Amino acid sequence: MRILVAGGAGYIGSHTIVELYKKGHTVVCVDNLYNSKLKVIKNIEKIIGTNIPFYKVDCCNKKKLETVFKKESFEAVIMFQGYKAVGESVKKPLEYYRNNIDSALTILELMDKFNIHNVIFSSSATVYGKNCKSPIKESDNSQCLNEITNPYGETKAMIERILMDKAKSDKTFKAVILRYFNPVGAHESGLIGEDPNGIPNNLMPYIAKVATGKLPYLNVYGNDYKTKDGTGVRDYIHVVDLAIGHVATIKCFNNKKTNLWIYNLGTGKGTSVLDLVKEYENANKLSIKYKIVGRREGDIDKLYCNPKRANEELNWQASRTVNAMCESSYKYEFNNKISGGELCQKTKKLKKK
Numbered sequence: 301m302r303i304l305v306a307g308g309a310g311y312i313g314s315h316t317i318v319e320l321y322k323k324g325h326t327v328v329c330v331d332n333l334y335n336s337k338l339k340v341i342k343n344i345e346k347i348i349g350t351n352i353p354f355y356k357v358d359c360c361n362k363k364k365l366e367t368v369f370k371k372e373s374f375e376a377v378i379m380f381q382g383y384k385a386v387g388e389s390v391k392k393p394l395e396y397y398r399n400n401i402d403s404a405l406t407i408l409e410l411m412d413k414f415n416i417h418n419v420i421f422s423s424s425a426t427v428y429g430k431n432c433k434s435p436i437k438e439s440d441n442s443q444c445l446n447e448i449t450n451p452y453g454e455t456k457a458m459i460e461r462i463l464m465d466k467a468k469s470d471k472t473f474k475a476v477i478l479r480y481f482n483p484v485g486a487h488e489s490g491l492i493g494e495d496p497n498g499i500p501n502n503l504m505p506y507i508a509k510v511a512t513g514k515l516p517y518l519n520v521y522g523n524d525y526k527t528k529d530g531t532g533v534r535d536y537i538h539v540v541d542l543a544i545g546h547v548a549t550i551k552c553f554n555n556k557k558t559n560l561w562i563y564n565l566g567t568g569k570g571t572s573v574l575d576l577v578k579e580y581e582n583a584n585k586l587s588i589k590y591k592i593v594g595r596r597e598g599d600i601d602k603l604y605c606n607p608k609r610a611n612e613e614l615n616w617q618a619s620r621t622v623n624a625m626c627e628s629s630y631k632y633e634f635n636n637k638i639s640g641g642e643l644c645q646k647t648k649k650l651k652k653k
């Protein structure tokens with residue numbers, strides 16, 4: 301199948317393009333490079349050994365995006381585009397609602413206009429809200445509505461709702477909603493991985509910067525949660541397993557029984573912050589300095605999924621170990637030449653405030 305990948309230069313999009321090519325699919329990639337770099341496209345091309353058509357286009361710009369729909373032919377769209385930082389979304393809600401909802405609607409309207417019926421949407425476990433009990437099943441979020449804690453999560457839930465309503469109104473329209481747990485790690489080549497701007501908000505990229513000396517130590521946000529060692533427990537999934545999960549859903553489009561699918565993509569296993577630190581140290585034979593500090597606002601004790609539906613219906617399972625996640629994360633960070641000094645300066649300034 302030929303697929304338009306919106307936000308294909310980003311962390312999950314780039315790994316998915318690689319896995320799509322492995323299975324014989326081809327892509328057209330659009331990305332505004334807001335949170336990614338053109339170098340990522342070059343590195344994807346190095347891994348797959350062929351060039352991919354790339355357009356630097358903002359998916360909110362209907363006129364420009366329409367030129368891509370006119371020029372290229374494809375049968376499905378994967379929507380990775382969108383802002384994704386939880387904390388930033390609390391500070392800039394209007395930007396998040398405008399960008400995430402607008403880009404999704406623009407793509408869906410163009411799909412309608414150009415008779416493209418198949419879409420895969422990059423959603424998040426954040427739609428389960430703060431009170432869902434782990435392990436979480438796909439059906440659990442109906443009980444947890446109104447418990448989403450940030451605008452980023454609200455945009456994911458709203459786009460899910462838009463897709464559900466569209467699927468109800470148009471039986472030729474087929475939508476797959478994928479709720480990611482905590483994607484981490486990088487491609488084994490070390491060429492693509494997670495490259496957040498500035499100081500990372502998420503645990504694994506932060507550990508990677510401590511491991512390579514770009515940041516002095518990790519802040520562990522709380523050790524008084526109701527978990528085995530008191531630190532937060534999450535369902536970390538290797539980004540390559542996650543990417544393979546997307547490829548596995550393509551067969552849904554041939555299923556005539558229904559036209560909307562929702563899947564959790566996670567391992568079903570919980571790992572604490574301190575577990576992850578230990579695994580990182582063992583996998584890469586180094587030591588990670590950390591300090592226990594207060595809880596981060598909005599965090600919950602445990603979040604992991606029941607992945608049974610994806611395991612059974614898609615014949616997909618996350619198989620890569622936490623060790624492999626840590627090893628690949630370090631390899632990518634090591635290869636990735638970001639100035640470490642600059643980051644350390646920024647941390648010092650923040651601490652003074």
Ligand code: UFG
Nearest residue numbers: 424425426481501502503504506519520521532533573599
């Ligand atoms: N943590 C630290 N120190 C840090 C960063 C994180 O101790 O510097 C802890 C957190 O308190 C939490 C765990 O590490 O217990 C994981 O935190 P992350 O920020 O890596 O991930 P979250 O689970 O908070 O959020 C992630 C994504 C969201 C997504 C959510 C869905 O960032 O986009 O998973 O499960 F919505």
